[in-house]
Amino acid sequence: MSLHDDAVLVLKGYEDQEELRQTYLDHLAAHPDGMWKACEDGHITASALVIDPSRGQVLLTLHKKLRMWLQMGGHCEPGDATVAAAALREATEESGIAGLTLLPGGPVQLDRHPIPAPCHWHFDVQYAALAPAGTVEAISDESLDLRWFAYDEVADVADDSVVRLLEATRARL
Numbered sequence: 001m002s003l004h005d006d007a008v009l010v011l012k013g014y015e016d017q018e019e020l021r022q023t024y025l026d027h028l029a030a031h032p033d034g035m036w037k038a039c040e041d042g043h044i045t046a047s048a049l050v051i052d053p054s055r056g057q058v059l060l061t062l063h064k065k066l067r068m069w070l071q072m073g074g075h076c077e078p079g080d081a082t083v084a085a086a087a088l089r090e091a092t093e094e095s096g097i098a099g100l101t102l103l104p105g106g107p108v109q110l111d112r113h114p115i116p117a118p119c120h121w122h123f124d125v126q127y128a129a130l131a132p133a134g135t136v137e138a139i140s141d142e143s144l145d146l147r148w149f150a151y152d153e154v155a156d157v158a159d160d161s162v163v164r165l166l167e168a169t170r171a172r173l
Contacts, residue, residue, distance in 0.1 A: 004028060004035050006082045007044050010106060010125065020110050024123050034123075037075045042112075042121030046086035047073020048102065048129040049165050050095050052148070053173055058166060059137055060158060061094055062145040069149075069158045071165060073124065074142070083107075087127040095131075095146065096138025103128040109168045111161045128169040 001009075011024050024044070033039045049071040050059040060069040072094035073087065080086035084102055091100050109126045137146045151170065155163050 003076060003078075003080055003082070003086075004032065007035060007125070010083050014107055014110070017110050020112060023112065024110060024125075027121075027123060035076050037119065040118050040120065042119060042123055043075070044083065045073060045075055045122045045124045046080075046083050046090060046127070047071050047124055048087040048091035048100075048127040049108070049162075049169055050091055050097065050100065050129045050131055051103075051166075051169060051173075052131045052135070054133065055148070056151050057148040058151065058154060059095055059097075059131065059146060059148050060154070060162070061140075061143040062147070064142055064144050067144070069147075069162065071126065071162060072129075073126070083125050084127060087125065088129060091127075091129045094140045094142055096140065097131055097135045099132040099135070100129040101132075103130060103169065103172055105172060108172055109165050111165070113161065126165050128165075128172065 028034045031039050035044050063070050072091040074090045076086045107125050108128050111124045115122050139146050154166050
């Protein structure tokens with residue numbers, strides 16, 4: 001099964017955000033290359049909010065280019081077998097944490113946001129990743145900083161999309 005096919009199946013199985021979900025499916029139907037950065041009309045991205053429920057904290061990255069506190073995530077790559085695998089790979093690479101596991105149940109949320117040309121949209125499929133006990137993070141080349149934030153601190157440092165992702169993750173927990 002191709003990554004494109006996996007994305008379609010994942011989105012068809014996602015039961016929330018009906019209008020936005022359909023926008024993603026329509027995009028993939030119209031763009032066979034809609035999984036890849038080269039698709040200038042927009043492309044699927046995969047991200048994961050790294051969370052430690054035992055401490056009531058999330059790990060956010062200070063994105064190097066955007067200079068914003070965000071969840072871990074990025075572009076799908078040809079070696080990714082599934083959208084979930086892409087999200088887990090991105091979370092592992094950007095957090096430096098081995099042994100992350102995705103919260104069961106598929107994506108937690110979808111978030112479509114504009115990006116600078118030449119591409120126009122990121123169609124982000126967002127998961128949550130559970131950090132193992134005693135984990136130690138390591139800053140990647142894509143980040144200016146990594147920091148654990150208590151749940152109630154996230155709204156003070158991150159934008160609404162991250163706050164909504166945290167709320168959806170906590171509801172799933």
